[in-house]
Amino acid sequence: MAKRVLIVDDAIFMRNMIKDIFAGGGFEIVGEAANGLEAVERYRELTPDLTTMDIVMPFKSGIEATREIVKGDPKAVIVMCSALGQESLVMEAIEAGASDFIVKPFKAEDVLSVVKKVLGGA
Amino acid sequence: MALDISKYLGLFVSEAGEHLAQLGAELVRLEAAGRDGAAVSELVDGLFRHAHSVKGMSASMELDGIAALAHRAEDLVDPFRRRGVAPDAESVDVLLAAVDGLGALVARAAQGEKPEADRALLERVEAAAARARGEAAPEREAPAPPLAEPQSPGVAPPAPPPAAALHRRVEVEVEVAGACPVPAVRAFLVVKKLARLGQVVRTAPAEEDLRAGRLPGHRLTATLETPAPLGEVERALSQISDLARVAVAEAEARPAPAAPAAAPRLAAAPAAPAEGAERTVRVRVELLDSFLDAVGELILATSRLRALGRAVPEEHRPPLEDGVDRLHATVKDLHDKVMAVRMTPLSLLTERLPRAARDLARRLGKQVEVEVRGAEIEIDRALLDELADPLTHLLRNAVDHGLESPPERLRAGKGATGHVTVSARRERDRVLLELADDGRGMDPERLRAAAVAKGALPAAAAERLSDKDALQLACLPGLSTAAEVTDLSGRGVGLDAVKRSVEAVGGALEIDSARGRGTRFVLRLPLTVAVQQVLLVRVAEEVLALPIAKVHGAAEVALSALDQSRGAPVLPYDGALVPVLDLGALLGFGGARPAPCAVVVADGEAGPVGLAVDQLLGQQEAVLKPLARPFDRVPGLSAVTVLASGRPVFVLDLARLGAA
Numbered sequence: 001m002a003k004r005v006l007i008v009d010d011a012i013f014m015r016n017m018i019k020d021i022f023a024g025g026g027f028e029i030v031g032e033a034a035n036g037l038e039a040v041e042r043y044r045e046l047t048p049d050l051t052t053m054d055i056v057m058p059f060k061s062g063i064e065a066t067r068e069i070v071k072g073d074p075k076a077v078i079v080m081c082s083a084l085g086q087e088s089l090v091m092e093a094i095e096a097g098a099s100d101f102i103v104k105p106f107k108a109e110d111v112l113s114v115v116k117k118v119l120g121g122a
Numbered sequence: 123m124a125l126d127i128s129k130y131l132g133l134f135v136s137e138a139g140e141h142l143a144q145l146g147a148e149l150v151r152l153e154a155a156g157r158d159g160a161a162v163s164e165l166v167d168g169l170f171r172h173a174h175s176v177k178g179m180s181a182s183m184e185l186d187g188i189a190a191l192a193h194r195a196e197d198l199v200d201p202f203r204r205r206g207v208a209p210d211a212e213s214v215d216v217l218l219a220a221v222d223g224l225g226a227l228v229a230r231a232a233q234g235e236k237p238e239a240d241r242a243l244l245e246r247v248e249a250a251a252a253r254a255r256g257e258a259a260p261e262r263e264a265p266a267p268p269l270a271e272p273q274s275p276g277v278a279p280p281a282p283p284p285a286a287a288l289h290r291r292v293e294v295e296v297e298v299a300g301a302c303p304v305p306a307v308r309a310f311l312v313v314k315k316l317a318r319l320g321q322v323v324r325t326a327p328a329e330e331d332l333r334a335g336r337l338p339g340h341r342l343t344a345t346l347e348t349p350a351p352l353g354e355v356e357r358a359l360s361q362i363s364d365l366a367r368v369a370v371a372e373a374e375a376r377p378a379p380a381a382p383a384a385a386p387r388l389a390a391a392p393a394a395p396a397e398g399a400e401r402t403v404r405v406r407v408e409l410l411d412s413f414l415d416a417v418g419e420l421i422l423a424t425s426r427l428r429a430l431g432r433a434v435p436e437e438h439r440p441p442l443e444d445g446v447d448r449l450h451a452t453v454k455d456l457h458d459k460v461m462a463v464r465m466t467p468l469s470l471l472t473e474r475l476p477r478a479a480r481d482l483a484r485r486l487g488k489q490v491e492v493e494v495r496g497a498e499i500e501i502d503r504a505l506l507d508e509l510a511d512p513l514t515h516l517l518r519n520a521v522d523h524g525l526e527s528p529p530e531r532l533r534a535g536k537g538a539t540g541h542v543t544v545s546a547r548r549e550r551d552r553v554l555l556e557l558a559d560d561g562r563g564m565d566p567e568r569l570r571a572a573a574v575a576k577g578a579l580p581a582a583a584a585e586r587l588s589d590k591d592a593l594q595l596a597c598l599p600g601l602s603t604a605a606e607v608t609d610l611s612g613r614g615v616g617l618d619a620v621k622r623s624v625e626a627v628g629g630a631l632e633i634d635s636a637r638g639r640g641t642r643f644v645l646r647l648p649l650t651v652a653v654q655q656v657l658l659v660r661v662a663e664e665v666l667a668l669p670i671a672k673v674h675g676a677a678e679v680a681l682s683a684l685d686q687s688r689g690a691p692v693l694p695y696d697g698a699l700v701p702v703l704d705l706g707a708l709l710g711f712g713g714a715r716p717a718p719c720a721v722v723v724a725d726g727e728a729g730p731v732g733l734a735v736d737q738l739l740g741q742q743e744a745v746l747k748p749l750a751r752p753f754d755r756v757p758g759l760s761a762v763t764v765l766a767s768g769r770p771v772f773v774l775d776l777a778r779l780g781a782a
Contacts, residue, residue, distance in 0.1 A: 087307050091333055094307075094314050100363065101311070103303050114363040 002028040003119060006048040008039040008065070009081065010057045018052055018081070018111075025112040036060025043069045043076070050115055051078045053098070055089050063093045070097030077118055081106075133404060134183050135232040138176050142228065143473050145172040146221045150476040152208045154491055163206035169217075170199045176224060184236070188227045191239040194247040195220040201254040209254070216250040218477070219243060291347055291373035292320075292355055298340045302364040306335045309342040312365070315358050320348025340366075345373065405463070407503060413460045418653070418745035420453045422764050429767055461650055466506050468546050468555070469497035475517055475544055482521045489528055489539040490521055496546035501553050502650035508627050509555070509645070512620040516557045516643050517542065519617070524561030524641050534638060536560065553649060558642040564635040566592035573598060591729055593633040597621040625777050626760065628654050628671050630725065646671075654746055656763065656773060658739035659722060662711040666735075667744060667763060667773040674723040674730060676738055681719060693732045695723050702732035708779060709758070724776050731776075746773060 005027045009015045012034075019029050030046050033039040035057045043051060051069070055062040062080060069076050080093045080101040090101050100118045102111050152165045173196040180188035198217060202209045209217065223243045230237040296312055298305040310332045316322050324345040327336055348355065352370055359368050424446065431442045476492040483490040525531075525540035532538055542559045570584040573595045584592070599618040620643075621631045629647040648654065648671065656667035657676075677693065684691035684702065692699040702721055706713055721732040744763035753759055753772075760775035 087304050087335060088333065090304070090307050091310050094311050099361075101307065110363075117363050118361050120361065 002026055003049040004028050004030040006031045006042055006046055006051040008033040009054040010034050021108045021111050036065035039065040040068050053078050053080050055082050063096050066093055066098050067096040134179055135228055138179055138228045141172040141176050142221050142225050146477045147473045149214050149217055150480050153214055162208040166203045170203045173199055185231050187238040191224055194244055198247055198251040213250055213254055216247055220247050293371050293373050294344045295369040296342050296365050297367040299364045299366040305340050306332045306337040308364050309337050316344055316346045319350045320346050322346050410464050417457045417460050421745050424450050424453050464503045465500035466503045468499050471506055472497045472544055479517055479521050488525055491539050492542045494544045499546045505627055508623055512623045515620050520559040524559040526562050553647045555645040560640040563637040563639055564593055564641050569595040593635055628669055654744055656744040657741055659735040660737040660739055661706045661735050662713045665771050667771050672725045672776050676720055676722045678718050678720055680717050693721055700730050700732045702734055705733045705735050726776055
């Protein structure tokens with residue numbers, strides 16, 4: 001069964017791009033969220049296998065959302081999507097419980113290899 | 123093992139000591155819990171853990187004798203742990219003997235020896251363990267399997283701790299792919315991933331460097347202590363991308379609380395706390411003392427600068443004073459921080475008391491239960507050291523003289539078991555340490571009689587003392603009303619010694635007692651000893667300091683106008699008449715005081731006294747320095763401090779001043 005993915009990013013263009021990458025990799029996109037608040041809600045409804053999380057977002061940052069999600073579900077697999085130059089934020093997200101990270105701009109094959117690894121090397 | 127383990131000895135001695143102290147304390151608590159029918163399994167688990175830790179630690183230190191004895195102690199606890207019941211009194215006795223034996227061995231190890239355990243003690247513990255196992259067996263349908271570890275007597279090789287409880291030490295080395303744009307973040311993720319499997323005890327580069335984006339050569343090495351098998355560590359790392367190379371290898375086995383792990387952290391800046399746990403280092407007490415000394419010098423230098431500044435022409439003064447103010451604020455902050463580091467919980471002191479009381483009560487055929495409250499309160503480490511003996515003495519005193527024998531208690535309508543409560547509480551900048559028993563109480567009448575008989579004071583004076591003041595007579599040297607001075611609480615140190623030590627640290631001792639209902643000793647202590655508020659006074663040409671804690675107040679009077687009592691003037695103060703002594707005459711300075719002179723009312727040896735001085739110079743924070751020879755032999759002096767002018771000033775020991 002295809003792995004279920006939740007995509008969180010405040011830019012629609014980014015969400016679409018990420019969706020395409022995942023769809024091409026055989027994943028099922030189960031939902032999207034445009035900010036941290038939505039992300040936490042969506043996660044609770046959908047309990048996806050994987051969540052991609054933008055860091056800088058309105059209302060609630062990706063770091064806070066990650067912290068909340070992981071608190072409710074320690075097994076949550078969350079991959080942070082960050083731009084270069086946000087290293088310290090990424091480290092904060094890792095402390096908050098993120099499983100891995102990808103750095104924008106990213107290539108499709110890199111993204112898929114990261115998430116495949118983080119989901120158990122399949 | 124090529125590893126130089128000698129550098130961990132200090133750490134080993136202190137940590138093993140802590141485990142043993144807790145082991146002893148928990149044993150005593152267990153006995154009480156067993157009597158009350160309280161749940162014991164957690165306490166028994168604790169016993170096992172402490173014994174186990176000592177075993178593992180000493181084995182790692184190659185102290186086989188200690189490990190062998192700790193191993194036997196662990197064996198003795200084990201059957202009780204499996205059944206979840208408290209050890210019987212006999213086993214507790216044996217375990218306490220083992221704790222004492224271990225303590226002695228650790229003390230010898232501290233001297234650089236590799237001590238062997240006493241053979242008789244080993245056999246005694248082993249026999250008790252065999253008995254405990256024998257009794258344990260029938261209780262389970264599937265009897266507990268005999269202990270997995272070798273049972274050979276004597277100097278058995280230090281058995282490795284059982285695998286289940288063992289934390290494997292894993293060395294991890296990873297290389298981040300050259301193409302990775304943020305290698306340090308990758309490495310950081312590796313560290314965090316490892317932290318989920320156990321405890322990361324070391325990383326190179328340090329976490330701080332990773333946070334700062336530094337990963338020289340794209341290589342990270344880490345040491346992980348984990349119960350997880352190697353495969354699991356490898357699997358976790360395989361989930362991380364961008365790693366060019368991963369090597370995971372098992373280092374030599376270590377017990378879970380491996381002390382040496384703390385050492386490399388010394389180098390790490392405390393800026394970034396590790397996930398969850400507070401990061402700490404251990405520091406030698408002498409080093410802390412030297413910090414405080416240095417800070418004391420800084421305080422003095424600052425006030426000296428301030429005093430010198432007053433001589434500077436007006437127009438140049440503001441920038442100088444501004445600088446001194448800032449220096450003062452920084453030094454004050456530094457002082458507070460150094461003090462905070464020196465603060466130590468009272469439990470370090472009180473932990474031993476239940477055990478000591480129990481041993482003593484057993485010898486005397488009494489029963490006692492000691493309750494400790496407020497042990498989490500922290501005071502200056504230096505004070506703690508000073509208090510150990512007085513507190514132990516008060517406890518012995520309570521058990522030996524205060525508490526009645528069980529039949530006597532029953533006749534008096536009390537429970538057979540006596541209660542001693544040790545409690546501590548903060549009151550503003552003081553700590554009140556109280557030791558109360560529910561024994562027979564003290565008899566003011568007998569104290570008066572004993573004091574008179576000893577010639578310590580005239581019968582009429584004794585009569586005038588209130589009952590509460592009469593209780594203080596117990597603190598006169600050599601005064602004992604105990605029908606017989608036992609070897610237990612006699613020992614040549616009486617309440618006078620207790621009172622002296624308490625006052626030496628700027629504290630005060632109060633006694634409160636009701637016949638038949640018990641006695642209460644209250645130690646009012648400062649939080650710290652090094653800096654005290656003092657009142658400066660001038661007598662003849664001398665400046666002297668009185669500890670503010672002892673001062674009640676001051677009045678300006680003409681001595682000749684005061685009423686006389688037995689040849690000395692008395693000052694009405696706070697509803698009582700206080701004898702006034704001429705401080706100048708007392709110290710042999712001679713010279714008459716000016717006509718209306720200042721009288722400071724302070725705590726003397728037996729109640730308040732007035733001290734006539736020429737002038738009050740004001741209150742000041744003083745950094746106290748202990749007296750060097752020959753001044754430490756002069757009665758009436760307790761310390762020396764240095765004024766802003768650079769002038770040294772003696773701090774008076776008011777209690778002993780009268781006796782001088």
